[in-house]
Amino acid sequence: MLVYDALFYAGFVLAGWWLIELGLIARQRSIPLHAAAPLGLALACVLSNAGLADTAIGLHIRLHFSRPALEQAVAERASREPIHLPDDDRRRRIGAFLVDTWRLPCRPDQPWLWLGRPFGAGTGINRALIRSQQAVPDSPDSASLRVLDLGHGWWLAYQNPNAWFRPGGPAYGHNGPCRPGSTLSRHREGLDFIADPSRDSHH
Numbered sequence: 001m002l003v004y005d006a007l008f009y010a011g012f013v014l015a016g017w018w019l020i021e022l023g024l025i026a027r028q029r030s031i032p033l034h035a036a037a038p039l040g041l042a043l044a045c046v047l048s049n050a051g052l053a054d055t056a057i058g059l060h061i062r063l064h065f066s067r068p069a070l071e072q073a074v075a076e077r078a079s080r081e082p083i084h085l086p087d088d089d090r091r092r093r094i095g096a097f098l099v100d101t102w103r104l105p106c107r108p109d110q111p112w113l114w115l116g117r118p119f120g121a122g123t124g125i126n127r128a129l130i131r132s133q134q135a136v137p138d139s140p141d142s143a144s145l146r147v148l149d150l151g152h153g154w155w156l157a158y159q160n161p162n163a164w165f166r167p168g169g170p171a172y173g174h175n176g177p178c179r180p181g182s183t184l185s186r187h188r189e190g191l192d193f194i195a196d197p198s199r200d201s202h203h
Contacts, residue, residue, distance in 0.1 A: 056187035063129075063150055066095020070154070074111060074131050077102070091116065100124050106138035106178035112157065126194045130155040139181035141170045146193050147181035157181070158190035160197045 063070075073094050088102035100116035101124075113129040130137045133153035139145045144163035148156045165171045184190050 054191075059156070059187055060150065062096040063152075063154060066097055067152060067154070069095035070097070070113075070129065070131075077111070078109075097129065099129075103128075105140040105175065110137045126159040126161055127190075128157040128159070130157055136180040136183060138178040140175040140178050142176070142179065142182060144170065144197075145181060146184050146190055148184045148187060148190055155181075156187075156190065158184070158193050160194055163197055 077088075087104070089100075090102075092099055094113070097113070098116050098118055099113045101114045103112040103114060104110070105112060110130060110132045113131075114124055115127050115129065116124050130147065131153060132155055136149075137147060137155050137157075139147065139157070141164070143166070144160050146158045148158070150156055163169065170176075184193070
C-alpha cells in the first residue's frame with residue numbers, strides 16, 4: 001500500500017512544483033509567456049482529472065478502460081477458488097480502480113468489489129463494483145444500499161454509512177434476506193444517497 005500512497009501524494013508534489021515553475025517563468029520577463037503553456041496545460045490536466053474522476057463521465061471512462069482487467073480478475077478468482085469463495089481483504093489495483101475488499105454477500109456469481117482511495121488503510125468510499133450479468137444484483141440490505149447499472153454486466157453499489165452501522169444493521173453481521181437491489185438512474189443520486197438517504201426516492 002506504500003506504493004499507492006506514494007503515487008497519490010506525488011501528484012500533489014508535482015502540482016506544487018508546476019505552480020512554482022509557472023511563478024518563476026512569470027517573473028522572468030526575458031522568457032516568453034508561451035513558455036509557460038506546457039506546464040500550465042499539464043497542471044490543468046491534473047486538476048481536471050481529479051475533478052472528473054468522481055463524475056458519471058469519469059466513472060464510465062474508468063470502467064471502459066478497466067473492464068478487461070476487472071473481468072480477468074473475476075474469472076481468475078472463480079477458476080481457482082471453491083464454490084463458496086471466501087472474503088478477500090487484500091488491497092489491489094484492478095484497472096483504474098483501487099479495490100479494498102472483495103465480498104460475496106449474496107451469491108458466488110455476484111462479487112462486490114468495495115472501492116477505496118489511494119492513501120492509507122481502511123479508506124473506503126462507500127461504493128462497490130458488482131458483477132451481475134443477468135439482472136439486478138441481489139442486495140443484503142435494502143435500507144443502506146442502492147445500485148446503478150453501468151452496463152456490460154457491471155453495477156455500482158452506494159452505501160449510506162449511517163444506515164449500514166445502525167443498531168442491528170449489516171455492519172454487525174445482521175444481514176437481511178438478499179433481494180434484488182433498489183436501483184437508481186443516475187450517479188448523482190447515488191452520491192446523494194451516501195450523504196443523506198432521506199433524499200432517495202426509495203427511502
